[in-house]
Amino acid sequence: MNRRTPPPLQPIGPRSYDEKTPNASRMYDYYLGGALNFAADRELAERAKTVLPVTPALARLSRSWLRRVVNACLDEGIDQFLDLGSGIPTVGNVHEIVQQRNPDGRVVYVDYDSTAVSHAQKILRGNANAAILHADIRDPESVLDAPEVQTLLDFSRPMGMLMVGILLYVADDYDPAGLVATYRDRCAPGSLLPMSIITLDEVQQHDPATYEQVLGLVSVYDDASEQLHVRGRAEFAAYFDGLTMLDPGIVVLPDWRPDGTTEADAHGPARWLGIGGMGRIG
Numbered sequence: 694m695n696r697r698t699p700p701p702l703q704p705i706g707p708r709s710y711d712e713k714t715p716n717a718s719r720m721y722d723y724y725l726g727g728a729l730n731f732a733a734d735r736e737l738a739e740r741a742k743t744v745l746p747v748t749p750a751l752a753r754l755s756r757s758w759l760r761r762v763v764n765a766c767l768d769e770g771i772d773q774f775l776d777l778g779s780g781i782p783t784v785g786n787v788h789e790i791v792q793q794r795n796p797d798g799r800v801v802y803v804d805y806d807s808t809a810v811s812h813a814q815k816i817l818r819g820n821a822n823a824a825i826l827h828a829d830i831r832d833p834e835s836v837l838d839a840p841e842v843q844t845l846l847d848f849s850r851p852m853g854m855l856m857v858g859i860l861l862y863v864a865d866d867y868d869p870a871g872l873v874a875t876y877r878d879r880c881a882p883g884s885l886l887p888m889s890i891i892t893l894d895e896v897q898q899h900d901p902a903t904y905e906q907v908l909g910l911v912s913v914y915d916d917a918s919e920q921l922h923v924r925g926r927a928e929f930a931a932y933f934d935g936l937t938m939l940d941p942g943i944v945v946l947p948d949w950r951p952d953g954t955t956e957a958d959a960h961g962p963a964r965w966l967g968i969g970g971m972g973r974i975g
């Protein structure tokens with residue numbers, strides 16, 4: 694799908710602090726207007742914006758989708774969440790959304806980036822119902838069996854297993870569908886699994902100029918510590934095997950239960966780039 698030779702696979706494991714290599718969490722923070730990024734991150738993020746000017750809009754649409762799916766989980770009575778690839782805390786973090794509506798709600802964040810982890814540790818200090826785990830989601834046992842996870846979350850009850858804006862960083866060699874199945878199989882019936890990816894399917898059909906730009910964005914991320922893996926709708930749909938899809942199924946992010954926010958982004962070229970859906974176990 695990409696006209697390039699991809700860089701070598703990144704080994705599995707938590708990342709140590711490295712401000713010289715641009716990384717996904719700090720670049721995402723930069724797109725969202727955050728301050729937890731370094732010169733190398735900003736330089737590559739600016740290159741990304743030159744290639745695909747709506748990159749920040751895509752980040753905002755993804756963040757808005759995260760908020761809507763967490764609220765949808767809360768509406769369904771979910772009170773505990775495992776957030777895989779949680780990123781650098783910014784405005785509207787999952788534990789804030791959850792605990793505003795349910796002060797006893799529990800959230801465990803997982804990220805392998807040390808900047809994301811150290812900042813989350815700071816803002817979670819004193820919060821007995823939320824924690825961050827420094828782990829690589831491609832090693833599910835290191836996540837699911839971690840004391841932070843086992844102490845705060847009860848796997849015999851339904852939970853929200855969030856995979857928002859994370860599977861696009863998992864190379865085929867690490868079997869994203871198999872990983873999803875491993876996380877799914879540890880969840881109790883009634884659990885909800887929202888997942889999103891970047892796809893070329895929609896944009897190719899609706900906006901050929903932006904399609905070319907997305908190919909350019911994928912190449913830019915070859916110089917980051919994680920690469921982007923765009924996938925087709927059919928491949929993504931298979932991640933939901935064994936789950937019951939909730940309305941409206943798999944759609945472009947702005948069309949998933951829109952709430953009137955991020956309207957400008959939703960009607961620009963970024964509209965076609967992210968797709969997501971939410972499945973229920975049982």
Ligand SMILES: C[S@@+](CC[C@H](N)C(=O)[O-])C[C@H]1O[C@@H](n2cnc3c(N)ncnc32)[C@H](O)[C@@H]1O
Pocket residue numbers: 717718719721755756759777778779780781803804805806809828829830831857858859862863919
């Ligand atoms: C684009 S951010 C998404 C943040 C958040 N989920 C959201 O929707 O706003 C992706 C995050 O996934 C993290 N990440 C990427 N690959 C990972 C892996 N294999 N294990 C753990 N975290 C990973 C990155 O460090 C980054 O912070």
